[in-house]
Amino acid sequence: MASRFLLIVTAMAFMAVFLLLPLISVFAEALSAGLGAYASAIVDPNVQSAIWLTLIIAAITVPANLIFGVCASWCIARFKFWGRDLLITLIDLPFSISPVVAGLLEVLLFGLNGLLGNWLSDHNIQIIFALPGMVLATIFVTFPFVAREVIPLAQEQGNDEEEAAVTLGASGLQIFWRVSLPKLRWGLFYGVLLCNARAMGEFGAVSVVSGKVFGETDTLSLAVESLYGSYEIQAAFAVASLLAMLALVTLVLKAVLEWLHRDELNAVKRKRTA
């Protein structure tokens, strides 16, 4: 009894010190100069532009990785082909590379002195220090999130349900929309949540390829750093609180969806352990 109590207290204390306290302090610092100062930090045009840029990057990155994740899991689970194992290994690459290195790779490829630099500048396409570069860097870093979540699920579930659908008269497209995609939907949902959180919070890779022009190529994470660097502590925390709120909204969204579909989820879980 005593040891159980001790374990619970330890876990709780750990959570409080490392998760809850920092979260509270972010909001405390952000509101330290009052609501007015908080609001003015947020409505600052540069911060507004950072919010938009962050949303745009996520809005491109998440669907891109969603489509890739579905395609990869579809072909890895259904077919045996040359290069299959290589593909599975490559998907993990972004996990094992430092985001800063990922950013540098982009510069080496697309930068002015990079491999494709001449061709790009000849055609007046700017990738590095502009939105395309930031999107590419974010896609690279968040690449595995959806695929890693969905591929094992697709492999475990196998091909039986698709075959059953064929014999029941479904066409390829009907099978995809009515069977293959829905049976993976929880994996996709978790993958998208993780991917989105990372896409909005990404710092390292984006910081290398962004020109860090405040108000132009600044995302929320980059804005926090530049504000903090210029001793605008309260403003930095106000922007940081936006990112923190994003995380909280994500968590609540996940909990609500899980609660709404608890029957189905329980059924699926039971099947997995059975």
Next chain:
Amino acid sequence: MSTEITISHVSRGFNGHIVLDDVNLTVREGELLALLGPSGSGKTTLLRLIAGLDQPDSGSIAIGQDDATSRHPKERGVGFVFQHYALFRHMTVFENIAFPLRIRKARKAEIKAKVEELLKLIQLETLAGRYPAQLSGGQRQRVALARALASQPRVLLLDEPFGALDAVVRRDLRRWLRHLHEEMHITTLFVTHDQEEAFDLADRVVIMKDGKICQEGTPIDIYRGPANPFVHEFLGESNHLPAHVAGGVVLADAGFPLGSAALPDGPVQAYIRPHHVVPVPAAQGAWSIVRIAATGAQARISLTRGGTTLEAAMTADELLEAGLHAGGAVEVMFTGGTIFGPDGAGPVRLNTQALAHKLKAG
């Protein structure tokens, strides 16, 4: 419209390994046919070829009048029940059964009526809102069947329909399926490795081995006249005795007579079912009882003589009447058997009457 399935010269190999070898088979309209064979005999592959889930290397498959060989599965009018049911895990029972209707864009009221009718048929009206994972094996099986029937197939294919169920559920479901077939008369082909299941359920049985059909016929015909030693052994336990014929008498190589058979002199293989082996108590008997195992209504008796062993079977009542006990000496009477020639030729019935008379008289 005819719903006969005609399989002509169908072969299929995987990676150089032949799974089906020139198979010819007709499933008659409205019959319930069992494909019986050990695992690896190609029976499931044949089923998948009929459904169009796989393509034959050569040969053709026709359903009714039309050649289905190159048809897409969805145009074949085949209902398939998978061994592990393959229910859609993200759909409720209702939605699973409604699936084939929804993809045909049936009207809502029509779907509801049809699904409710099928739910009634499988006696699961109350579980329409459950997910497959919340059902027992037998219930899943029935949902899979209802889903296959919802597409109004011309023929029904079942892959090991009772394979994953426990004994009691299996028996009940078997009766239920037989009953259903008698009501609907849909041409049905099912795959099983269980001899009892095949014989109990099917109008006709087809026995497969190594991608070939060994024998087809009604259960009683196959049981009485197995075409070769494999079929004989596959249909239930039997005592295999190497023997030879001399002047019309069949003698076991171990040195005792089995009966007579109209065969030329030479070596043969005798197969005798345990219930055709009758131990008779005899003080000077050459056989001794090693063990008696009474398993409910049936009793099994293991006998030995020199290096030769025999398994006998009788009802528990007969055992009691015969007064047999382990260690006792007995004589053995044979009341039936099947003789195959040295290269599997035959079969020839073992005639045991003359010998039995002689034994009784002596």
